[in-house]
Amino acid sequence: MDWSKTKTIFIIVFSILNVFLYSLYVNRYNEEQEIETYAETTIADRLKSENITIKGLPAENQKTSYISGQIKQFKPTDFKKIGDQHFNIINGPMRTLKFEKPVSLKNIEDISLTEFMAEYVSGGETYKLWRIDEEKREAIFFQKINNRIIYFNKNAMVTLHWNKDLAVTGYDQTMLESLEAVGEKSTLFTAIEAIKVLYKKGLLKQDSKIDKPQLGYSTFAPLIETQVLSPTWHIHVVFVEGDEADYFINAVDGQVIDIQAKEDKELESE
Template sequence: MDWSRSKSIFIFVFLILDLFLYSLYLNRHTEAEKVEILGEETIEAKLRNDNITYVALPNNIDTAAYLSGKVKNFEEAALPSNRNQKVKVENENKLIVTLEKPVKLRNLDDEASYKEFLQSNVSEGASYVLWEIDHEKRVATFFQRINERTIYYNINGIVTIYWNEQGEVYLYEQTMLEGLEENEKKENLLSPLQVIQTLYAKQLLKPNSRITQMKLGYSTLVQLTQTQVFVPTWDIRVESENGNQEEYFVDAVEGKVIDVNLDTVNVEEIEEVENRE
């Protein structure tokens, strides 16, 4: 047998096979791109038909990592001293701070006034972002953030401030997450348009509505006694035809619509489950 000739034949056959597999890959990749483009065109057409509009969508946010951290336990002896603050620690991880002399907010209608109070009077106040102001109840809520991304509705990363009829803050409550670190592995994220398509398919976007904001942050994926794990999450705000405001949270990795109320699970209940196991 001419081994040299046989070797050449084998090389030629494998070369043909490689070319065939590569051609098959290119065809499938092209078809996938066509399907993706078709899907985007379809959702955009449906949005136009229902007169659903949206602001400029975020771009260049293709990947993000899962986030992990721990619930911070406070020790009264280790807290910074402040003559104007009377501090009580509740359940080890919650500060209840009474101001001996209430601090007046500069302007109740100006968001910057609330931020100024937090940065001047609350430990690590700059690591929280204003989320909601309730003028009727005289309460403002701040969520913790990392790398300019908000951690949505985690009961262990919130500051709540209370003011009186004179616009003076007399009390605030604080919980904090510490040791926040991103996973080394980056995850591919759903694009904003894909998220909009998910909401539309679930009939959460009504005709004549407008998407006013889309931001990437984090929501709770796992909430154990101390350890917390967070998944990249799209926050979508929608204004309906009658002016009502709706807000939705979508897992940016798997595309699930998240019920943020689930994040208020009582930690004691989780502890009981762990103990039984």
């Protein structure tokens, strides 16, 4: 055996191996550097680079608890008597009320509908307008607690109905009562952290606009008589094409809640 040639071959092989291993090391090092650089780049910088703007970003480091409440069972006395107006009322967990004389409105907008709720609906001031559907001639209100909205809970909402003359013909109402905090307050995901969750999931497009993230509640555990509510971020996004979307993120664990997919089902079950 020609040891000289063998030695030369080993030297060449090891040289190639060393070059290969060094190349792997350099590539791995560069990848790690890129990851570190990406991690150090704040979400704000990334949003700015894609022209994703945020209006009215709430304060940081909020703390709050889960909330529990009882499903209210309405009684005949649980309504506002308005002059000589008569009502057809169905009681129970949902109160369906029809006016004998429809109540005229000046127009169908937030202010006039909110004023109607305060004047004609028992506890109406504890609800917040969510949506106006001109085609169906109905407006959806969600109940509030501590000035925070309870999103899409069929046991905490009001649906107003009106006719072609812009007069309210009646409403359907559900309500949670005895609302109180459950357990200790938790440090929540901040609004910007909730937005970061959406960004990482690819739900925010370039040139999108985020309009005033709101902290509210969504259903965590729907029991027969009791509801447990979890702190939830509502992120409303307007895309450059003009389309809009509402996203909901659990403010305790940072999970996106598929509440939009349940919207029609929840409302139709009323």
